[in-house]
Amino acid sequence: MNAPVPLAITEEEFQKFRDFFYRKTGIHFEENKRYFVDKRLIDRILATNNTSFRNYFVMLRFETSGKELQQLINIMTVNETYFFREEYQFTCLVNSVLNEIVTRKRPSEPIRIWSLPSSSGEEPYSLAIYLLEYWPRVDDYAIELIASDIDTTMLEKARQGRYDQRSVAHLPPPLLRKYFTALYDGSYQINDDLRQSVDFTQVNLSDLAQMRAYRDFDVVFCRNLLIYFDDTSRRIAAETLFNALNPGGFICLGHSESMSRITPLFKVRKFPEAIIYQKPR
Amino acid sequence: MKKILVIDDAATVRMYYRQVLEAEGFAVEEAGNGYEGLEKALTEAFDLYIVDINMPKMDGYTLLRTIRQEPTICATPAIMISTEGQIQDANAAYAAGANLYFNKPVRPESLITTARLLTGEHRA
Amino acid sequence: MTLIKKHDATGDAPREFRHQSRDRAGLLCQLEADAPEQRRWAALDLAAFSDAADALCDRLEQETQTPVREAILTSLIQIGGNPVVCGLMPLLRSEDAALRNQVIEALQQLPEAVSPYIERMLADDDADYRIFAINVLANLRHPQAPAWLQDVIERDDNINACAAAVDGLAEIGTPEAIPALTALPERFADDPFMQFCTQTAIRRIQGHGA
Numbered sequence: 149m150n151a152p153v154p155l156a157i158t159e160e161e162f163q164k165f166r167d168f169f170y171r172k173t174g175i176h177f178e179e180n181k182r183y184f185v186d187k188r189l190i191d192r193i194l195a196t197n198n199t200s201f202r203n204y205f206v207m208l209r210f211e212t213s214g215k216e217l218q219q220l221i222n223i224m225t226v227n228e229t230y231f232f233r234e235e236y237q238f239t240c241l242v243n244s245v246l247n248e249i250v251t252r253k254r255p256s257e258p259i260r261i262w263s264l265p266s267s268s269g270e271e272p273y274s275l276a277i278y279l280l281e282y283w284p285r286v287d288d289y290a291i292e293l294i295a296s297d298i299d300t301t302m303l304e305k306a307r308q309g310r311y312d313q314r315s316v317a318h319l320p321p322p323l324l325r326k327y328f329t330a331l332y333d334g335s336y337q338i339n340d341d342l343r344q345s346v347d348f349t350q351v352n353l354s355d356l357a358q359m360r361a362y363r364d365f366d367v368v369f370c371r372n373l374l375i376y377f378d379d380t381s382r383r384i385a386a387e388t389l390f391n392a393l394n395p396g397g398f399i400c401l402g403h404s405e406s407m408s409r410i411t412p413l414f415k416v417r418k419f420p421e422a423i424i425y426q427k428p429r
Numbered sequence: 430m431k432k433i434l435v436i437d438d439a440a441t442v443r444m445y446y447r448q449v450l451e452a453e454g455f456a457v458e459e460a461g462n463g464y465e466g467l468e469k470a471l472t473e474a475f476d477l478y479i480v481d482i483n484m485p486k487m488d489g490y491t492l493l494r495t496i497r498q499e500p501t502i503c504a505t506p507a508i509m510i511s512t513e514g515q516i517q518d519a520n521a522a523y524a525a526g527a528n529l530y531f532n533k534p535v536r537p538e539s540l541i542t543t544a545r546l547l548t549g550e551h552r553a
Numbered sequence: 554m555t556l557i558k559k560h561d562a563t564g565d566a567p568r569e570f571r572h573q574s575r576d577r578a579g580l581l582c583q584l585e586a587d588a589p590e591q592r593r594w595a596a597l598d599l600a601a602f603s604d605a606a607d608a609l610c611d612r613l614e615q616e617t618q619t620p621v622r623e624a625i626l627t628s629l630i631q632i633g634g635n636p637v638v639c640g641l642m643p644l645l646r647s648e649d650a651a652l653r654n655q656v657i658e659a660l661q662q663l664p665e666a667v668s669p670y671i672e673r674m675l676a677d678d679d680a681d682y683r684i685f686a687i688n689v690l691a692n693l694r695h696p697q698a699p700a701w702l703q704d705v706i707e708r709d710d711n712i713n714a715c716a717a718a719v720d721g722l723a724e725i726g727t728p729e730a731i732p733a734l735t736a737l738p739e740r741f742a743d744d745p746f747m748q749f750c751t752q753t754a755i756r757r758i759q760g761h762g763a
Contacts, residue, residue, distance in 0.1 A: 164757045167440040168724055171461055171692075202760060209725060210694050212664070276556055291556045345556035356597060379662055383627050387597060390620065408465035412486045412655075413623055416464070418471040428620075439720040441750040448749070483688065485658050488650040512684055512713035533713050534746035 155193060157186040161201045165189060168209065173221060173375060174406030188223045192216070214378035225404050227372050229270045231277075231311070232318045234371065237400045238274065240421035241367065242283040245398050249366045250289065252396060258290040262365045262392065264351065265373050266295035269306030270315055272346045273338055275369065277319075277327055296351040296362075303348050309338035354381050359388040366394055372402035374410055386411035396429040431548040432456045432474070436466035436492065437481040437510075442533075446479060449537045450544060463487030467495055470502050476548040479540075480527070482511035482518075490525040497526035506547040510535050577602050584608060589618040596621060600628035610640025614647075622652065626659040638666045642674065645685045657688050664695040671701055680711040687714060691721030703730045712741045716750055723754040731755055 157165075162182060170176045177185050189201065196216065198204035208216050232238070249259060263272040272295035279286050297303050316324055316336050328336040352358060353373070368389055374382050389399060390413045399414060400422075401407060407414055407425050414425035433455050435446045440461075447457040458473070460466035463480070464487040470478065478496070482489040489509055497503050509527035511518065522530040529543055545551060575598055583595035596612070599605040606629060613625045629637045644656045660667050667689065674686035687705060690698050702725070705718035715737060722730050734755050738748045 158761045160756050161760050164724060164760075171438075171440070174461070174465060206725075210696060212694050279556065286556075293556055356600075380630055383630065383662075387624060387627050391597075406465060406468065408460075408462055408468060408486055411623065412464060412651075413620055416467050416471060423468055423472065439717065441716075441720045441723055441753050442746075444753060445746055445749045482650055483654055483657075483685070485654055488654050490650050512717075513681055534716060534744055537745055 155190045155200070157189055157201055161205075162186065165201075165205065168205075169220070169224070172217065172409065173404075174409040175224070175404055185224070188220070191223070192220055218376055218378065221375055225372070225375065229267045230315045230318055231270050231274050233270065233274070234403055235318070236421045237369070237371075237424070238278040239282075240419050240424060241275075241400075242278060243421060244419040245367060245424060246283055246285070249396075249398075250285065253289070255288070256290075258292050260292045260294070260365045260367075262294045262296070262362070262368045263346075264296040264353070264368070264370055265299075265302075266297045266306050266348060267302055268311075268315075269295065269309060269338075269346070269348070270311070271295070271369060271371070272306070272348075273309065273342055276342050276345050277323060281323065293346045294349060294362075294365075295346050296349045298350065298352050300350055303350055306346075307343065307348050309343050311336050311338070353385045353388055356384060356388060359392065362388075362392045364394055365392050366397050368393060368397070368399045370399060370401060372405065375402065375405045382410055386413055390414070390427055393427040395427055397427050399425045399427070401425070430454065430456050431476040431544075431550050432458065433477045433479060433544060433548070434458050434460060434466060434469055434473075434475040435479045436460045436463060436484070436489070437479075438462050438484040439481070442481070446540065449540055453541050453544070455544060455548075455550075463489055463492035466492055470496060470505070471499065474502075475505055476550075477544060478505060478507040479544075480507055480509050482509065482513065482522070490521060493522075493526040508540075508543060508547065577605065581605065581608050584612050589621050592616070592618075592621045593624045596624035596628055600631040603632050603634070606632050606634070606636040606640055610637070610644075613641075613652075614644060619651070622655055626655055630659055630662045633663055634666050635669070638663060638670060642670060645682055646679070653685060657685055660689045661692045664693050667693065668695055668697065671697075675701065675705060675709075680714055683709065683711065683714050684717050687717040687721065691717065691724070699725045699727050699730065702726070703733055706730070706737050707733050710740070712744065712747065715741070716747060719747075719750045719754050723750070723757045726754055726758045728758060731758060734758075 162185065166177050193201060193204040196204060196207065198207065253259065261275060263275060266272050272293055276293055279291060295306065312335050316328065327339050327342055331337055370389060374385055377385055393399065415428055417424050417426045433450055435443050435457055437443050438461055443459045450457050458469060460469050462484040467487065480489040480492060493507055506528045507526060508529045508531065509522040510531045510533055512533045514532045519530040528547060531539065580595045580599050583591050586592055596609060599609060609625050609629055613622060616622050616625065638660065641656050641660055645653055647653050671686065671690065675683055677683050690701055702718040702721045706715050709715055719734065722734065734751045737751050741747045
């Protein structure tokens with residue numbers, strides 16, 4: 149067998165891919181990302197046994213399952229989870245969003261917040277810590293924190309609440325000391341009060357019937373999930389999230405996700421800290 | 430430097446407006462549909478919006494009506510440019526909040542002249 | 554610590570609209586209810602009934618509320634098939650730009666069902682309608698899409714229909730389209746925009762600068 153011809157992505161191919169990826173995801177690669185994008189494209193061209201960008205692009209563009217696009221999105225975006233990731237959204241929650249929500253609440257009415265996918269629990273626990281530390285009115289309201297994932301192994305991990313150094317690296321040290329116990333193996337155990345403040349449940353967002361029971365939420369954190377869905381699943385998921393929210397309720401997406409590629413169901417709300425989406429009242 | 434937001438779902442149209450307007454010293458940003466246009470308009474200040482009508486997720490009329498109700502951006506001028514050439518299409522554009530309506534394809538000199546006029550950029 | 558853990562994650566007892574049952578007849582009735590939320594739930598639940606396509610399309614034509622329209626289209630996409638496409642195509646002539654574009658997006662999700670109608674749509678007398686058909690095509694996962702777009706630039710005499718097809722070809726065009734793209738600007742008095750977009754499409758198809 150001959151040695152494979154080294155693949156390279158031409159300028160025009162890069163631009164063609166860039167326009168397509170932007171249309172599908174809303175993610176726009178600047179010219180300075182060229183190396184990053186080319187390298188990952190070449191990896192996928194080889195992994196799918198294609199011999200050129202041209203063949204690969206035809207497959208990507210016309211594949212009905214959308215699987216290859218999902219693969220690409222996966223490697224073109226950084227999907228990791230750690231405490232206080234994308235903290236500006238939590239700041240927006242305590243500085244702006246919750247204050248707007250409570251204007252519509254009776255004092256006895258709980259505030260319901262939903263985190264999904266909860267993954268190994270960093271996001272819902274971050275929310276709990278953030279509310280306790282930074283929302284001045286936290287003692288005036290009952291807050292229900294529900295966290296869901298499709299993956300039961302992840303849910304079990306989340307319930308246990310044990311994290312490695314990398315997961316907690318962005319937490320201010322006083323909060324780490326306050327809410328965690330350092331274990332001998334170098335990991336950190338989240339305290340029982342926090343563990344008991346989050347309700348973990350298993351859900352499948354594409355299952356309209358199951359999701360029918362999830363409702364009356366005031367805020368949903370659904371970060372870095374919808375971007376990985378194919379067009380139809382994403383559409384159904386958007387419907388279920390809309391159903392789950394109270395009128396006037398808010399939804400936060402991940403920083404690389406844009407509602408402009410998902411659904412027109414929600415209003416755009418600009419707060420000082422972030423753009424957040426709202427179910428019309 | 431005056432900043433223009435071009436909102437059109439056709440990549441070649443966005444590229445064309447960018448090329449024409451950048452050559453005249455305007456800074457150009459792009460959005461691929463009305464919803465993304467609204468997000469960008471709310472995030473960053475522009476001197477002019479150039480808006481297509483038929484786009485996914487949010488059409489141009491809905492976008493302009495929304496912009497005209499947003500206190501921070503309602504005064505920004507907007508040119509609507511679309512394929513529909515009936516008089517009622519122009520009227521609908523003005524009713525939604527457009528300052529000018531053009532039929533596609535728009536001549537580059539018309540685009541430049543009106544962009545200068547609406548942004549107050551009176552260069553030679 | 555006032556964060557409370559509630560053992561029922563799913564909110565207060567379901568206060569759904571139980572005036573009608575969730576069978577087909579009940580849902581069809583609820584689809585015409587006064588409250589938009591009821592119509593929306595009915596539309597979502599009707600996804601389970603493939604013969605509800607006509608009723609959903611009829612409702613869509615009159616419906617003004619975005620959340621109900623979206624729900625109807627989500628269900629129609631799940632139902633799929635030719636009756637759905639036949640019900641949606643006339644709505645491309647709607648005066649309502651938001652509805653037209655929602656329908657274009659839905660049709661894009663139904664490549665197999667829409668394909669038998671493409672040629673008829675591209676031969677329509679109304680240039681606006683043809684442009685909407687081209688918009689459907691340009692984002693359709695169908696192997697014949699490049700050839701259909703090439704037909705447009707060879708035959709259609711509306712400059713905007715051709716420009717829309719060229720924009721699609723910039724993404725999915727094959728080298729066979731290059732002669733037609735090269736010849737296109739001449740048909741439109743060398744309009745500068747047409748020159749620009751055909752050159753862009755040709756470069757994208759070749760994969761390198763001219």
